[in-house]
Amino acid sequence: MKRQLAWLLVLLAAAALPLLLSSYHVDLATRILIFAVLAMSIDVLAGFVGRTSLCHGAIFGVATYVVIWASAKAGWAALPAMAAGVLAATLVAALFGVLAVRTRGVYFLLLTVALGMVVWGVCLRWTTVTGGENGLRGQDMRPALLVARENFYWLVLAVAALCSWGMWRFVNSPFGLSLRGIRDSESRMRALGYNVPLHLFVGFAVSGFFAGVAGAMYAFFNEYVSPTSVAMAQSVAGLLMAIVGGVGTLFGSFIGAAAIILLENTVSWYTDRWQSVLGLVFIFTMIFAPEGILGGLRRLAASKGRTR
Amino acid sequence: MTLHRRTLLASPAALLAMPAIAQQAPIKIGVLAPLTGVLASGGREMVDGVTLFVEQAGNKFAGRNVELIVEDDGSNPDTALQKARRLVEQAKVDFLMGNLLANTGLAVAGYVRGTGTPYFIPIIAADELTQRGRIPNVVRVAGYSASQTAHPLGDWAAKQGYKKVATIGQDYTFGHEQCAGFSRVFSNAGGQIVRQFWHPLNTSDFSPYLGQLASLGVDAVFAMETGADATRFIQQYANFGLKQRIPLMGAMNTTDQSVIRTLGAECEGIVSAAHFAEGADVPATKTFVEEHVKRFNRIPSLYGFAMYCGTMWVAKALEKIGGRAEDRAALLTAVRETELDNSPLGRPVKLDSFGNPVYDIYIRRVVRRPDGKFWNVPFASYPAVSQFWNYSPEQYMAQSPYSRDNQYIRQN
Numbered sequence: 001m002k003r004q005l006a007w008l009l010v011l012l013a014a015a016a017l018p019l020l021l022s023s024y025h026v027d028l029a030t031r032i033l034i035f036a037v038l039a040m041s042i043d044v045l046a047g048f049v050g051r052t053s054l055c056h057g058a059i060f061g062v063a064t065y066v067v068i069w070a071s072a073k074a075g076w077a078a079l080p081a082m083a084a085g086v087l088a089a090t091l092v093a094a095l096f097g098v099l100a101v102r103t104r105g106v107y108f109l110l111l112t113v114a115l116g117m118v119v120w121g122v123c124l125r126w127t128t129v130t131g132g133e134n135g136l137r138g139q140d141m142r143p144a145l146l147v148a149r150e151n152f153y154w155l156v157l158a159v160a161a162l163c164s165w166g167m168w169r170f171v172n173s174p175f176g177l178s179l180r181g182i183r184d185s186e187s188r189m190r191a192l193g194y195n196v197p198l199h200l201f202v203g204f205a206v207s208g209f210f211a212g213v214a215g216a217m218y219a220f221f222n223e224y225v226s227p228t229s230v231a232m233a234q235s236v237a238g239l240l241m242a243i244v245g246g247v248g249t250l251f252g253s254f255i256g257a258a259a260i261i262l263l264e265n266t267v268s269w270y271t272d273r274w275q276s277v278l279g280l281v282f283i284f285t286m287i288f289a290p291e292g293i294l295g296g297l298r299r300l301a302a303s304k305g306r307t308r
Numbered sequence: 309m310t311l312h313r314r315t316l317l318a319s320p321a322a323l324l325a326m327p328a329i330a331q332q333a334p335i336k337i338g339v340l341a342p343l344t345g346v347l348a349s350g351g352r353e354m355v356d357g358v359t360l361f362v363e364q365a366g367n368k369f370a371g372r373n374v375e376l377i378v379e380d381d382g383s384n385p386d387t388a389l390q391k392a393r394r395l396v397e398q399a400k401v402d403f404l405m406g407n408l409l410a411n412t413g414l415a416v417a418g419y420v421r422g423t424g425t426p427y428f429i430p431i432i433a434a435d436e437l438t439q440r441g442r443i444p445n446v447v448r449v450a451g452y453s454a455s456q457t458a459h460p461l462g463d464w465a466a467k468q469g470y471k472k473v474a475t476i477g478q479d480y481t482f483g484h485e486q487c488a489g490f491s492r493v494f495s496n497a498g499g500q501i502v503r504q505f506w507h508p509l510n511t512s513d514f515s516p517y518l519g520q521l522a523s524l525g526v527d528a529v530f531a532m533e534t535g536a537d538a539t540r541f542i543q544q545y546a547n548f549g550l551k552q553r554i555p556l557m558g559a560m561n562t563t564d565q566s567v568i569r570t571l572g573a574e575c576e577g578i579v580s581a582a583h584f585a586e587g588a589d590v591p592a593t594k595t596f597v598e599e600h601v602k603r604f605n606r607i608p609s610l611y612g613f614a615m616y617c618g619t620m621w622v623a624k625a626l627e628k629i630g631g632r633a634e635d636r637a638a639l640l641t642a643v644r645e646t647e648l649d650n651s652p653l654g655r656p657v658k659l660d661s662f663g664n665p666v667y668d669i670y671i672r673r674v675v676r677r678p679d680g681k682f683w684n685v686p687f688a689s690y691p692a693v694s695q696f697w698n699y700s701p702e703q704y705m706a707q708s709p710y711s712r713d714n715q716y717i718r719q720n
Contacts, residue, residue, distance in 0.1 A: 024397035031390070125479070127711050133480035134434060135385065135411050137418045137441070224418045226385045226411045233384075265390060268380055272343050 014157055018150040028265060030153045032257045033160040034217050039241035039253035040167055041210035046239070047248030048171045049203050050183035051108050055096060055116035056211045057234025062119060063089035063215030064225045065130060071219075072138040078220070081141075085216035086209065092119070093208020094201070101200035104186070116235055124227045135226025142220050156217055163210050168250060170206060179203050211238075244285055246292025255293045334373040335626065335633040337619075338395030340388060340406040340416065343380035346510075346535070347408055350566060350611045351380075354406055354431065356604050357615030361623070364599070369623045370631030381407055385415035392416045396425050402633035403428065405618060408611070410434040410482055417446045426640050430618030431611060435485050438664035438695060440705050445636070447643055447663040450617035450651070452583060452695075454482050455489025455710060457560050459697035460669045460690040461530070461581035462493030465557060470494075470527040472502045476517055476541075477532035477559075479506035479712070486532045486559045488710035493697065495718040502526050506712060507537075514541055518548045532559040538567040546574035555579070563674050566609035568682045575682055578674045583667035584613050584653060587675060587685035596652030607683060617651045624648065660694050662701065669693045 018026045038060050045051045067085035070076040076084070096115045103111050123130045130136065146152045170176050181189045182196055190196050219225065228234070237260070245256025263281060267274040289296035339358055342351035355378055362374050377399050381388035388407060395401045396419075403426035407413040413432030420427040421443045428447055429437065433454040437446055465473060475491060477483035483506070491501045502524050505517050521529055529550075533541045538561065545551055551574065560582035561567070568575045586597055586607050596616070600608040608616070625642035632638060644663065649656040657665050670686035677683055696704045708714055 022398065024393055027393055027397070127481070127484070128713065131481075132484075132711075133411055133482075134414055134436070137414060139418075139421075222386070222389060222415070222418075224385065224389065224415045226415065228384050228386055228411070265394065268391070272380060274380070275344055 011157075011161055015154060018153050023149055026149050026153050028261060030149070030156050030221055032254070032261050033153075033156045034214050034221060035238065035241060035261060036254040036257040037160050037163050037214035037217070038211055038238040039245065039257050040164060040250055041207045041214065042235075042238050043242040043245075043247060043250055043253055044167055044171060044207040044210070045203065046242060047250065048176060048183060049179045049200065051100075051104065051200070051204075052239065053100075053112045053204075053207075054109055054232065054235045054239065055112035055119070056208070056238055057232065057236070058116035058119035058230045059089050059093050059096070059208045059211045060215035060218070060238070061123070061225065061230030061234060062092045063212040064219040064222075064229050065123060065136065067216045067219035068136045068138045068141070068223070068225050069129065071141045072136060078141060078143050078146075082216045082220075085219060086212040089212025089215055090205060090209045093211070094205045097201045097204030097208070101197045101204060112235075113232060116230070116232055120227055120230045120232070123230050131226075133227065135224060135229075138219065138223040141223050146220070152220070156221070159213065159217060163213055164251065164254075167210060171250065175199070175202070240282065242292075244282070244292055246295030246298075249292065249294040249298070252292050252294030259293065334375040335369055335631065336375045336377060336399065336401040338392070338399060338401035338404045339376055339378045340381045340391060340395070340404060340412070341378065342383040342408050342412070343378075345383040347383045350408055350535070350609070351383075353566065353609050353611040354408065354615045356600075357608070357612035358405065358619050360600060360603055360612070361616045361619040363603075365623060369626045369633075370629075372631040372633075377401060381409075381412045383409055383412065385409075385411045388412035389415045389419055392419050396420070396423055402426075403622070403636075403639065405430070405622070406615065407432055413437065417443055420445055424636055426636055426643070428618055428622060428643075430614035433482060433485075435695070435709060438660075438662045440709060442662055445640055447640065447659070448665065449621040449643060449659075450614050450648070450657070450665065452667065453664050454485035456664070456667070456693065456695045456697075457581040457583065457669050458486040458489030458532075459493045460693055461557060461559075461579075461671065462490040462495075462499075463497055463690070464579075464581065464671050464688065465490075465494050465528060465530070466497035466499045468528075470499060470555075472500045472524075472526045473528050473530055473557075474503045474505070474521055474524050474526045475501065475530045475532070476505040476507065476521065478509050478534065478537060480509060481711070482534070483532045484712045484715075485710045487530070488715045489697075490530050490532075490557075490559075492716035492718075495716075495720060498720060500720050501715075501717045504715065509537065511537055512540060514544045515548070518544060518550060521554070522548065522550055526554060528555045528557055530557045530559075531562050533567075534561045534564075535567070538562045538564075539570055542567070542571060542574050542578070551577075560610065563672075563684055564610045565607050565683065566611065568674055568684075569606065569609075571682065573676070575674045576676055579671060580674075580684065581669050581671050581690075582610070582684070583665075583669055584610060585670045585672040585684045585686040586613075587672070587677070587683035588654075588670065589685075590654035592650070592654035593652050607681065613652060617648065617653070620651055621646060621648050660701075662695070664695045666692055666694045 042056045063085035066088040067081045070081035070084050241256035245252030267277045341354040379391040405428045428449045430451040435453045475487045477487040558580040563580045625646045628642045629638045647658040669690045671688040672684040672686040675685040
């Protein structure tokens with residue numbers, strides 16, 4: 001009960017943000033929420049299945065491409081376009097899942113990099129559909145009600161909250177527990193009679209579904225997509241957010257996304273060398289809080305409890 | 309929401325203070341350029357171009373101080389978009405200028421379409437932005453559309469008596485558009501495009517292409533390369549011994565100063581078409597080049613030139629409207645009507661009705677200067693070339709845009 005109350009307060013505080021912030025900061029907050037969902041979808045695999053994916057940026061981008069294509073080229077309404085984007089991302093994730101579930105560790109990492117590169121290559125070269133390097137531009141994609149950035153923020157907040165709840169339920173379900181079992185000992189789970197590849201496949205597809213939701217929201221946010229949205233840098237960005245927030249904490253992704261996006265957008269005010277500053281922050285995070293910000297806070301809280 | 313209330317409360321005071329503020333508040337210019345990543349040196353030259361003009365104008369346009377706010381677009385459309393949002397909504401700039409890569413420009417253009425912020429693009433050459441997909445508040449001051457200079461080069465090549473030409477280009481939209489412009493005009497003038505090669509960006513080894521080019525029996529080669537690809541292509545073309553055998557023509561970016569600055573005799577003699585030639589024997593150009601060399605110790609590239617002229621263009625429009633940079637509609641109208649007559653080009657330039665300049669296009673050749681450096685010197689020119697060459701705009705835009713599959717090559 002106390003816990004639910006706390007979550008409600010967090011949600012209310014987040015919902016009140018547009019009343020306090022400038023329009024630019026509302027945009028930043030929207031961006032943070034979208035990327036937090038992407039980071040969480042990566043964390044589902046990295047933190048609870050022990051599989052670090054580097055193709056979720058591509059899955060995210062597939063949804064962005066499909067939504068903008070459906071809206072700008074095929075003239076679909078927002079809702080069906082969004083559904084098509086999420087569906088496409090889930091299908092791509094399912095396909096990737098089939099290929100990737102039999103690998104683990106560094107091989108899984110490399111395979112997902114390769115699969116992500118395939119998507120990137122297709123988006124870059126299939127000029128007639130994707131617009132090649134120049135990308136696709138959408139026009140007035142949001143329904144009239146969502147044109148105002150506050151309204152769009154609230155929608156994204158609602159979707160992000162639903163997704164977080166969904167992913168939290170997923171990793172804490174009996175199915176999620178079996179995924180954790182696979183993370184901890186694949187051979188034991190197999191010996192117990194679990195169909196490990198099937199579990200991994202479902203885990204991958206579900207995680208891809210949520211990456212797709214984030215990508216579809218991103219399409220409405222930017223109304224523009226180019227191959228950089230499916231490039232490896234996008235996957236790395238999502239993974240970094242999950243890591244900085246704390247792998248295996250799920251909600252740490254919000255903190256990680258906020259930390260990285262705010263850093264990116266404020267440090268560049270002061271110095272051209274903002275990328276060096278970001279690099280240093282990552283290095284220090286890895287040295288002093290390898291379990292991420294939320295993980296570190298939890299450890300701190302736990303150790304305090306013990307000394308008392 | 310808070311904004312409404314604040315403006316309401318402040319309005320009586322604001323009304324009284326209005327004339328004073330209008331004179332004192334600086335004109336804020338948001339400059340977007342790639343300052344990190346592979347295009348950083350080009351981005352730096354863009355900022356230099358703007359800085360040089362603003363300095364020469366004494367930091368004042370139409371009696372108002374000028375404040376430049378420079379942001380790094382990271383050569384990434386998502387970053388560019390985010391930075392444009394910050395400049396417009398947070399820094400409250402009066403207008404935006406810059407970007408180098410077409411996709412960064414297209415992303416920002418999509419954003420300002422919604423906000424109405426004037427956005428000037430002296431470097432972004434994507435045909436679309438001043439043709440089928442034009443946006444009223446996006447104007448290509450002192451810029452050019454990708455195929456604009458390639459068209460006259462195709463005509464020139466045909467008049468040289470070249471019968472067979474092969475093209476090689478970077479496999480992305482900018483390359484497709486320029487190769488199409490060249491191939492279309494050349495083949496319609498009776499020439500034959502024997503083959504087109506497309507290679508990925510950042511190709512380090514051109515030997516597979518050069519070997520095939522050597523055996524095609526062509527009279528000339530047209531190369532559309534930018535940046536490090538251009539440097540490597542020109543070097544390897546010479547190393548393969550093709551330089552003596554097959555004349556090389558380039559897109560203007562292939563022999564831009566930013567490329568040939570780093571090269572030696574390999575680049576000598578390459579022919580290209582452009583609206584600007586740093587080696588032109590024109591007093592205004594000479595003065596500009598001297599001033600640029602004095603300030604930055606290097607001959608200006610297209611990036612520096614275009615941003616310098618673009619800023620000059622907007623400044624001149626601002627003079628006309630008494631410096632009211634906040635009045636977007638007036639600024640855009642003034643920019644569109646401005647005829648730039650005192651630019652380094654030494655010839656008056658104005659915009660067509662689609663927001664793209666009409667230029668006299670030089671055919672230029674890379675020549676060695678007495679001090680051993682290389683630059684582009686014009687030897688022929690095509691007067692008043694628009695982005696539509698000699699097709700009518702309506703007819704031109706009714707056809708599908710140039711792309712890898714749409715090169716408009718006539719089979720002769």
